Amino acid sequence: MRTRNYSRKREAVLEMIRSCKCHPTAAWVYHGLREQFPDLSLGTVYRNLVLFKQEGTILSVATIDGQERFDGLVDPHGHFICRTCGAISDMDVPAALSRDMAAQRQLQQCRVDRVDCTVYGTCAACLQH
Amino acid sequence: MRTRNYSRKREAVLEMIRSCKCHPTAAWVYHGLREQFPDLSLGTVYRNLVLFKQEGTILSVATIDGQERFDGLVDPHGHFICRTCGAISDMDVPAALSRDMAAQRQLQQCRVDRVDCTVYGTCAACLQH
DNA sequence: ACTTTAAACGATAATAGTTATTGTTATCGT
DNA sequence: ACGATAACAATAACTATTATCGTTTAAAGT
Numbered sequence: 001m002r003t004r005n006y007s008r009k010r011e012a013v014l015e016m017i018r019s020c021k022c023h024p025t026a027a028w029v030y031h032g033l034r035e036q037f038p039d040l041s042l043g044t045v046y047r048n049l050v051l052f053k054q055e056g057t058i059l060s061v062a063t064i065d066g067q068e069r070f071d072g073l074v075d076p077h078g079h080f081i082c083r084t085c086g087a088i089s090d091m092d093v094p095a096a097l098s099r100d101m102a103a104q105r106q107l108q109q110c111r112v113d114r115v116d117c118t119v120y121g122t123c124a125a126c127l128q129h
Numbered sequence: 130m131r132t133r134n135y136s137r138k139r140e141a142v143l144e145m146i147r148s149c150k151c152h153p154t155a156a157w158v159y160h161g162l163r164e165q166f167p168d169l170s171l172g173t174v175y176r177n178l179v180l181f182k183q184e185g186t187i188l189s190v191a192t193i194d195g196q197e198r199f200d201g202l203v204d205p206h207g208h209f210i211c212r213t214c215g216a217i218s219d220m221d222v223p224a225a226l227s228r229d230m231a232a233q234r235q236l237q238q239c240r241v242d243r244v245d246c247t248v249y250g251t252c253a254a255c256l257q258h
Numbered sequence: 259a260c261t262t263t264a265a266a267c268g269a270t271a272a273t274a275g276t277t278a279t280t281g282t283t284a285t286c287g288t
Numbered sequence: 289a290c291g292a293t294a295a296c297a298a299t300a301a302c303t304a305t306t307a308t309c310g311t312t313t314a315a316a317g318t
């Protein structure tokens with residue numbers, strides 16, 4: 001599946017993002033890896049996130065409170081974002097929806113890379129204070 | 130339709146956003162109003178954008194290249210974002226499908242404020258270099 | 259009209275997330 | 289082993305956004 005050979009730290013950054021469901025920030029990845037790599041630099045995390053984004057290995061989901069949130073799951077799916085606590089969780093997107101949206105634009109000579117569906121609201125936990 | 134009475138500059142910021150289709154940044158609004166209000170401060174633009182967002186008078190569409198993009202049209206609709214030039218244009222979203230997305234979450238005791246559908250890709254103009 | 263009170267603003271400083279730079283270290287191919 | 293290249297840490301730089309503060313404007317009440 002993976003075609004390139006990543007360095008240990010690069011690999012760890014990717015694995016960190018893939019192995020959690022929290023759609024983390026750069027800082028979260030950095031702090032989570034400090035134990036395993038005490039000499040890890042925040043710049044390395046950012047550098048690799050940019051790289052992974054360019055490769056299409058990860059996705060940028062949204063930026064919440066000024067912080068970019070990433071997703072290691074690149075298969076088509078949607079997100080629910082709680083505006084109160086900032087939690088992001090995955091959702092199903094009806095295939096008809098993304099098909100319809102993509103078709104709309106393809107008719108207008110655009111190239112479509114991705115259809116992103118996000119529901120904004122308040123999660124159950126935050127609703128009960 | 131409008132219930133509050135806005136100051137002249139506040140009104141102008143809102144009108145600027147409503148009267149364009151470009152889903153502008155704060156800086157774009159600021160520069161566009163400098164002719165009419167030579168003493169306008171960038172802080173005022175930001176201050177009012179925050180206010181409008183809180184009121185629900187405008188929406189935050191996305192942040193592209195680190196800059197937040199706004200939309201004066203609050204009726205349900207989707208967006209196409211060209212990753213090359215950053216242009217944002219409006220799209221139709223099948224009502225039944227956004228209802229489906231909302232229902233998915235409401236079943237899980239969440240409050241749903243908004244269903245956002247965005248297509249990422251490359252616009253026709255950018256495709257022909 | 260005059261005063262009082264609060265809101266809105268301009269100017270500017272501060273914050274914070276992200277990106278760029280630079281010198282060093284590790285990795286890979288030969 | 290040696291040279292070339294990629295990856296890194298440390299740190300500085302950048303930039304969008306937010307906060308502060310003193311002043312001005314507008315509104316409300318008398």
